[in-house]
Amino acid sequence: MPVTSSPLHIAVVGGGIGGLAAALATARAGHRVTLVERATRFGEIGAGLQLAPNASLALDELGVLAAVRHAAVAPPRLVMMDALTGHEVTALDLRGAAYSDRFAHPYLVTHRTDLHTALLTACQEHPGVTLRTGHTVTEAEQNGFGVHLTFAESHAKLSADAVVAADGLHSRLRQSLVNDGEPVCSRYVAFRGALPTGRMTGPMSRHAASEAVMVWAGPRMHLVQYPVRRGELYNQVAVFESDHYSPVSDDWGTEAELEERFAGTCQAVRDALPLISRDRRWPLYDRAPIDTWVHGRIVLLGDAAHPMLQYLAQGACQALEDAVALGQALGRCSDPAEAFAAYADRRRERAALIQTNARRFGEICHLEGMGATLRNMLLSARGPEAFDDISWVWTPTPASAPAR
Template identity: 80%
Template sequence: MPSSPDPCRLAVVGGGIGGLAAALAAARAGLRVTLVERAAEFGEIGAGLQLAPNASSALEGLGVLADVQRTAVTPPRLVMMDALSGNRITELDLRSAAYRERFRHPYLVTHRTDLHAALLAACRAHPRVTLFTGHTVTHAEQDGSRVHLHFEETTAVLTASAVVAADGLHSRLRRALVGDGDPVCSRYVAYRGTLPTGRMTGQMARHAASEAVMVWAGPRMHLVQYPVRRGELYNQVAVFESDHYTPDSDDWGTEAELEERFTGTCDAVRDALPLFSRERRWPLFDRRPLDTWVHGRIALLGDAAHPMLQYLAQGAGQALEDAVALGRALEEFTDVAGALAAYAERRRERAARIQTGAHRFGEICHVEGMGATLRNALLGGRSPDDFDDISWVWTPAPETMPVA
């Protein structure tokens, strides 16, 4: 671990998707970057994720889109189904001329580890990126021109001109800088995982063969399905609100509740439940939007800045947009602190709007009774080429778009 001051170095804390993307963007902007990750080895947990055209645009800006596409799937449609009746509600055609004209970049679905691996390989190949694992940041000290990072595992101090905190939902640096406590639990929980497509039969096999993203919407619950890794695996995520949530207990969102909440769903949904991984449940958290992402020479990025619920499938996409905007600002400003301020100013409003929009879409997806009947009727008349409601999310801001 280097401990001497270096006015040209940016330190990135966190080796997830956002941290690696930030390090890569800064290196491509000409800075020497040191990234520190607390785990002993780089890796990513989870299953599939969706990369809307704003995310694939950001991947192009980072120079890794082609690498991600080698294993990703380009679904033809995004379909919303009624989880109780099994009837189609609405769909979007993701390969139509209208889609291509409006968005230019593909809608991709991929395994989280495949995206992480592509970003990690690009960072390892870049001569201006240095990676360290097994280093847990305890605190940061700032003076007028530098930031000093301290670690649990060593007395060495990493000194940098500026720091990007990409240390996730439970960011230590955010807690120290902002002091806004713990993330807010939504009372919803997810069970997610993948299985080989060859194990599927019946309706599941037909859905997998179609390569569509299937969203089964129901009262206070939903199921999402789509293929990943060249179609070799099928990703499934079951989400539901727990009736037994208490903030001081971990005994909620159990397998028994999963089965109970999905009682009464259609055969296609019920057939999927036995094939879910039950090894881990994922409570779903977010926070209220922040007014300030930059504190002196430390900037927040990704989930450390704007953790959001998954209902717009934008968690990874917004972290990637952050990284591209950061790289663009670092190219424009000779002063690193000025670049951080510009990055945050350009990104804050859009990320906040998507944070709050995710809440609203979750409410639409999970509405009950007459509300669900009205939702289905209103969405049922939409054309598969009507992207007006989602285009504000899928269209990246100019500062995150690849330079022509």
Template identity: 80%
Template sequence: MPVTSAPLHIAVVGGGIGGLAAALATARAGHRVTVVERAARFAEIGAGLQLAPNASLALEELGVLDAVQHAAVAPPRLVMMDALSGEQVTALDLRGDAFRSRFKHPYLVTHRTDLHGALLTACQKHPSIDLRTGHTVTDAVQTSAEVRLRFAETPDRLTADAVVAADGLSSRLRQILIGDGEPVCSRYVAFRGALPVSGMTGAMSRHASSESVIVWAGPRMHLVQYPVRRGELYNQVAVFESDHYTPDSDAWGTEAELEERFAGTCQAVRDALPLVSRDRRWPLFDRLPLIDWAHGRIVLLGDAAHPMLQYLAQGACQALEDAVALGDALRQEADPAQAFTTFADRRRDRAAAIQTNARRFGEICHLEGMGAALRNQLLASRTPEDFDDIAWVWTPATTAAATAPPAQ
């Protein structure tokens, strides 16, 4: 239910998935929202993303799950394959009774633009949300009663009761508030994109028709494949560690390195590699967990607060969880600073645990030699209904089981 006290005016900086979800949650909590985006239009770049049950629950609570499911795919299985031998390592059943009884909400895969579009449409329809493009925040000054935002494009300022910083990995507001420097480069790079299934033949066509999420794990590299947009497109992401990384140069993680790193893989991976999009390379960054998300009337959200590596496929999922938790806090607390503190306290430990474990899972995925052999042997003993290790990630954050990973 909306708040019963006077509605606040909340400014959201950033019009990506996290920012739009935060705007929608805040407006649904009864407040007025202005979203400012630096780009000339609201859009999302990239390819596919995975939405685990915790994200599906968040989308349901935001009122957009049906719209997202219209274009998404519900894969039957999550499969790990050995990229060198071509043999299956392990798999999880994502449609069976054990999955449905444990998680209640579906595991979905979708194109980033489709998820972003569903959130954008919901925001455009909400009467309490004002969407503005071409506004690059240069400064934020807060008093005991308000926050004033300044922009590069105009001398006009935006005054709000509070501000949500959802401005991504290289958050300008994070640097204004904390000044903790640049994100940490993992030395890994990704090439990714989605191609039409209609043009596929042979083994690639068979993979796409299975609808499964397939992870080909190899030494210091992996390939992820799954269909998106009602099965019309096939998403592929090739990731590898560069031997030529230098922090002051962009001349690393090249196409030549991509080919070299995947040269020793099995035939199925080599067949897929020429179809991996080469339009853009994506260096992969994260940060160590942050304690202070809330700073008076300004709060960090999504990648601005907890950027993480993609190995648990939780970046967008955690931003969606943030949005729902933020809306709940703003519904319960009349004072925005207190609401932001409540929100940060609820979300900090869980997001930090997922950040940390994403790094660990990346290390497991990229093991070499004997380490990879032992990984495969251990995982091969799992059943398709054994969700114990991942359940804490996929379980809604409102339960105690979702707070932290199982004890080791």
């Protein structure tokens, strides 16, 4: 990344994957960064993440790809199965010549905490990054010279030339700037977690040994499985639509509904179901795309800008793309407003397309009856090197490309 001759002080709000990546990219562009995180310690919750080649490219540009690869798995195939019949529908070869000729970087799967740790370590080691935990932003006041952040835990303020809001799905800064209401609940929930691979038995043990990413698609539900942490753990995510969703109650998407929705699946899926973590259920949210990411000297990034459903496995990938684009813009422009505008112009349309297409892919995955039959017929005709439909997702917009 180019280094600016006029260093700025940039505050990053949020210490998740997007926030850490943004801090690292900004510091590597030559600026001074203070990252504030409301939790008292850095950490990530959740289980596995899929990192398509666009994410691997971003990690390479951030200088952390080698650290992430150390604990990640490069799956040989991405497989879609019919959750009712147990038959393979379609698959993509992720290690063949067709893949490597088209994509310069690997498709990886990793534990969310391993990716977070790699980014956190890189930030801790960079002299331009200061990390502060236990800082909950309550107000952001800006003028023509900078932004002043106020915190719930202290009367002290943090002053910076500009602010990156990377505070997630329920971003407080977004709410104060955009005022577009709450995130949209899809009525779907996920139960997810990773367990020792050795606990997988029967047909599931063969799938685990194959190291493939397995997507079992069924009516209004699906199951995703793949190994993480050098193959030592097996990640499982069961997703389904609740018949009892209520915006005013938390009594929906229960374990009983999980069992009911998956009751008609094939034996392999039913065998996996008891091993899926039940410690927490995760309602799935997104938002409609917005046109304005930049508000004076404050800019949105990651889920604060474009929260999306997980069906294209691009949530973290897009946050990483954001961070790289932001760092590159800040490396070229000494004026933060100009840099933020260039970053948003480069990223806004692509992120919006992935947001909306993630919804559509979820609808395709969860088809019922004749719709599912037609889906399987069409997809089964595809070969393992048929990357045309997904290549645009896995290929980020070049820095030199103008916004469309």
